[in-house]
Amino acid sequence: MSVVEIGRSRPWRIGFWPAAFGIVLAAFLGVTVMRFTRGLGAVTNLSDRFPWGLWIGFDILCGVGLAAGAFTLTAAVHLFHMKRFEPIVRPTLLTGFLGYLFVCIALMFDLGQPWRIWHAMVYWNERSVMFEVAWCVMLYTTVLALEFSSIVFERFGFERLRRVMKAVTTPLVIAGVLLSTLHQSSLGSLYLIVPEKLHPLWYSPLLPVLFYLSAIGAGLGMVIVESHLSGRAFGRELEMSLLEPLARVMVVVLAVFGVLRLDLLAHAGVLGTVFAPTYEARAFLAEFGLGVVLPVLLLSWPRIRRSPTGLVTGGLLAVLGFVMHRLNVSVTGLERASGTRYQPSWMEWTVSIGLVAIAFAVFAAAARYLPIFPARERGDEEESAEARDATPREAAS
């Protein structure tokens, strides 16, 4: 929402959000220079004992997961033909596409030699989960770009190209769902190989399934949160009649995730340790209580679910719980075995926060200049003739 206000504020007066954005961007650029001239050790708190930190745990694992709304909703609309969700497909697709671009850029910071990223296409190791991850990132980013391209074609009136994209929608959506399924789950599979390092409160042979389920839940949560944010920025009301049923689906997904999580802990024989006075148990309780139990309870209550504030709170909690789960798997759960504590450096935070800020800015710009939101508020070719004739000015504003 920050950048939207840039556009609205008078050019000679700088508001709070644009100023904050400017400072973050300046710091981000400074750290970027440091990162590529002095190496990873100069900007991160990573070490041989703790080689993966915030950039993997948040930027990559959460970035991919929070983009999961895109495949969920395109599948709902184009494969399950739940056409009523069509108005929110585009903003969700935009979130997914930006999420994946965010991940790709973050990867450039985290890889030791990012200019060799193409090696994954040439040198194959099909036994490596990271190989699967690399291919999923490449292919699904391509699919998202293609799915998103029809919006751009529509905006600039490339009718023929748009019709081509429309004709290949079904295979594209199926490819997107399959690649997402593989990608979301493979991020969990990355940790299957460290049973002796990852704390039993997070290790499970079903980590890929847990990652897949939680990504769907968080992806739906993101749709709710992002509808709220863009609603505020563009002065629209929440589409409660669409978001409320999504919230119900999210409750079911979160509940299944929660029950499976507890079930796996019971099978591993560590369910009794969740109330133990340990660092890990506290992290687990925070993650599970705030991110699973609380949103399920809140959103099961119709009065809360039907109020915009309650709905957004529930969605936000689900997203928060998801982020905590990913960070607990990638950081908290590995600390004990590594024999060290890891705290991201301020420069690691700067890169992550800077990338999030840039993603917000691009979202706002895209929402402003591309036909992302339903016809109601912008002049769209598909809008009915009466509406166009009536007040073209207002429709375009």
Next chain:
Amino acid sequence: MRALPRAGERAMSRGLLLDTTRCIGCGACTAACKEQNGLPLPIEEQTTAYTWTVVEQRQGVNVRRMCMHCLDPTCVSVCPVGAMRKTESGPVVYDAERCIGCRYCIMACPFGVPKYQWDRAVPVVGKCVMCASRVEAGKPTACAAVCPTGATLFGERDDLIREARARITAEPGRYVDHLYGLEEAGGTSVLVLSSVPFGQLGFRDDLPPAALPLLTWRALSRVPDVVLLGGTLLYGIHWLTRRRELVRRVEGGGPRAGRRMPRGGTEGAKP
């Protein structure tokens, strides 16, 4: 489906036997390693990307740290570009030219062996490569060649296992009855003898006897199934629901202007 190569098929692989009871901690192995592999000084306290082996003091025992050269190495299986490779003769070698720097090998290695050049703008991984070029040429590793007490012994892995067993049998009071590396994480080319339990020397004693790459392979081998079954199922759902929609449209009477559905379900759903 390609089966995972089974550990132990390379019977003729060479290895090292480290006898901690014979090590005097002189550090000749570290110095020889630096020279052989062209690594920069100084010699550090712990292994780093620039110091591939050190001798540590634990419980009054001199313990040599180095790559264990697993039979089915975790680093080899996790590397997305195949920069790590287990050679026929035993060493696990690293191709710095291929490495993209994802550091999954560092994260995943059960022995904490691969290290990174955190101080460089163009970094690579550093780890003991068991002097692969010397071993190919039929020579022992540099560390084994200089060891003055025979605490580091180079040879065929099978011979080393026999030798280790003979030592334990000959002097049961001197050794704990365990040859580390025989079964840990599917077995390693480097084998270790000790007078105290290995856990006290900083060796992981909680490693499963099965090679760790099996754990990820179990998930990875499902990928083709997910694609085939998932693809069929998804297209089937598309076909079914679209048909239902078309039928509804025809029965509902009146062609609704082609395939396009009315946009803005919001208004329609409002009471």
